[in-house]
Amino acid sequence: MNMARILDLWPPSLFQALNILPAALLALSIGYVIYQRFFHPLASVPGPFWASLSRLWITKHSWDGDMSKTMIALHKKYGDLVRTGPNEVSIADLAAIKTIYGAGTRFRKSDWYSVWQGHRKFDLFPERDEKIHGEQRRLVSKTYSMAALKEYEPYVDDAVNVFLDHMSERQNRVVDMGYWVQLFAFDVIGEVTFSKRFGFMDAAADGGAFAQIEGALKSAAWIGQVPALYWIHDALMPYIGNHLGITARHGSLRDFTVKEIAARQDRGSDHQDILAKLKATQKEKPVEMNEQNVASMATSNVMAGSDTTAISTRAIIYYLLKNPQCKRRLVEEIDTLHSQGKLSDPVKLSEADAMPYLQAVMYEALRLHPAVGMSLPRTTPQGGATMAGQYLPAGTVVGVNPWVVHRCKEVYGDDIESFRPERWMTEDNGDMHRFFFAFGSGARMCLGRNISWMEMSKLIPSLFWHYNMELSEPEKEWTMNCWWFVMQRGVNVRLTKRH
Template sequence: MSSFLYPNFDLSTLALLASAAFALVHLVPYLLDTHGLRKYPGPFLAKFSDVWLGYISKNGHRSEIVHGMHQKYGPIVRLAPNHVSIAEPDALSIVYGHGNGALKSNFYDAFVSIKRGIFNTRDRHEHARKRKIISHIFSQKSVVEFEPHIRAYVGNLLRQWDRLFDLAIKGQSGQEGEGWKGQGGRLWLDCLPWVNYLAFDIIGDLAFGGPFGMIEAGRDLANVPTNQEAVMNNYGSKTAVDVIEIPAIQILNGRGEYSMSMGVLPPSWRPLVCHLPWYRQGQKDVKSLAGIAIMAVSKRLQNPTDRVDLLSKLQDARDSDGNLLSREDLTAEALTLLIAGSDTTSNSTCAIIYYLARNRPSQIKLQKELDEQLGTEDELVTTGQQSKRLPYLDACINEAMRLHSTSALGLPRVIPDGGFSVLDQFFPAGTVLSVPSYTIHRDKAIWGDDVEAYRPERWFERDQADIQKTFNPFSFGPRACVGRNLAFLELQIIVSSIMRRYDIVLESEDQQLSTREGFLRKPLSCTVGIRRRDL
């Protein structure tokens, strides 16, 4: 009896049984084809398992590879057993539009740390409640109030670059690890860390009442409490808190890669996969990043102020029942602001600088517009009001965001009960659909045959209705980025101020902008040579 209940298997038999079980788990759903997806082309492994999408996501070039799949197979590609990518501009309004009933998929569960915020809330009613609380914070009227703070930190950046430039033209170079040198009458530096410092200091000031001090220090730094739970439980207390210094930008990058690659895996796999070495580090990054928000909120609440900023608006916000946000809700939304307000701005700024440095005619044309519209007065930073008179500036920004596509991957949505049709194809309830921004930003029917060229002029040449339905830097519909007004104002002020002040070149004509994709597609570095312009 015991041998029947507990048979003795050798290792080869166990391996064979495990393989057979694994094959059945993935083969049976494919054969049953309950969502009718077997007819759609895609990578062979993707038809049976989420492993293919998980693998390319972890390796950091998902959007480029999915784009290649669309070039090979056409506008509809199966990325996983229950996930279909649709690379057609007309699909945006259907998949992400108002009133379609589609929900965020379980992909977003991998982005929850403190508590669900507006970004990772999947319940429609809960999202509507949170959006009502937060959206007014980013209205055009509110954003104007933040402009002086943005301009102050852009000024800090320019003063740092001016200081280094003055040293560079004297033939000096930075110490080992400082990453700058003087050569050929220019200051040579990697602009990526600096625009990261700028974005973090701006959002630190706007969200928490004070900068992280990265521009002044010239390095990546932030403080987190050694005991996050104790700080959360004692918000507003004057009790001394033990803290450690961490590299916030590095941790933010790690957290994005971890959450994105974890999110594409089935929920049943995640408790097992998270124990693998690479994923364990990702979990540490998630906790450390939450600690930055916890520390910043705690510091702010310990020192009340009448100053109007994002956190003060969150503190005063009430839901439909008149309730204030809980401490956990307040911190979760502050964390969302920290991530969204730093990462997207710095990545886009770096890409814009790169493309303008690479395309000298576009840079010269932009500088001509800046000089004509703003004059030659010795003013470091452009105002938001001035930037409204700069249409070519907007075209330069938009063209870089089209090509670089910081938010490049197709955000997954689950089709509601009843299903719906996209491009004359019916998809039943429960199917996951996405529209990849990286690919539709390269649709030749919309943008022209030279889709890989940086050419701001196309924004004045192409049909504006086609552009509006295709350009998707901030997502689309009710789940679109609530901070888009602030993000674009920041880019206008930052880019116009930098390009008005400096002439910028690349190290070589064939220099490429290397990237790696977590949740966002990030430049890895961008070495440029800057020289102060004679106005």
């Protein structure tokens, strides 16, 4: 039977349906646009046109790695509320921060976090059930407390000394300080978690670990915007293989950590590291803290613990070298305290805490460059919520971007783009600390912030005591990519010995 004969047999109604199908699709598309732009509950919230119609807008910017700068520009243009998706709003209203992230909040983490969690049952960062998160956090909070830092500090000292020795070998040469502080931070995590540095500083190389972590971050940043794609990929992986970097968090990076746990158990340890504390909890509560949960906590240390500290340390060094007057003032504080016998070598955490200009420098660098450059997304609870005078219905995804809130003139002054540590040294700086978002906010604040702060507090004054540093190309700006964490490149320096 030829094609003409087949077409003759088709009923006329079918031809009519085929003829009107394009018109129907066009009408549906126009209707969707009209609804999103004029009748949707978020229609009155300003923002980019395409963001109101599709999640492709936010997915593209997450892929491109420019979300931190993009959101600063959008809030400057539109104000406290910016519509960043068909059902998502970025918020810069200060009053909303406590509502969204404060103690007892009913706002829950959005589905964006599901790709970070995967199939893990114990994972503090992405856990969306507040009850489960609270139970899990109570199991490990002592391990990361300020009291625990006193036990870890001598082993951070060892890593600082190794770092300084390697810098001594590289005097009068151009050193990629951004890379070296990440090697340092990774080795510290190995020391405090497994009682053994990973050896990255000794090898002057990371063995591909940093690329795996960066790949996981980039992958999670964009696919978290459309988590259904992650779960489709997850279901098809046995047939199509793995094509997403985020799976490294659940796969190769976890395998690396499991091997380190086994090696640590074989060799033992003469001091209380993080693994020993987790194992002690496991012994007390074997059901709640089983072997898989111990591995999950250790993997989180490895993945997040090095990057956040390295990013923050890079920022401190970079801004000091870009602002010589600030570097001079910090060096004067270090030299004065050394001459008075008030600083050890390496500097102790208690000593660093008593250095007002050092503390101001650290806060200011992390204000200008917080490690996280994307919104911390939550969903509005049943009954919705009113933010900056706008009602947002239940299920709306809302969030605050640390890069935006850290540039609030109401809190930090008109010179928000300037590196001015002195702003932290005034008596009325309570709001600056209250809205300091570098480690998150509220009940979900970063668990490892104390360890990170200790590393920076010890390394920075010790480094500037021993070495004078200058940027090798002081006229050049560093480069950044925002894939959840805002990674920098271009902190290349020349070192000369001071002491």
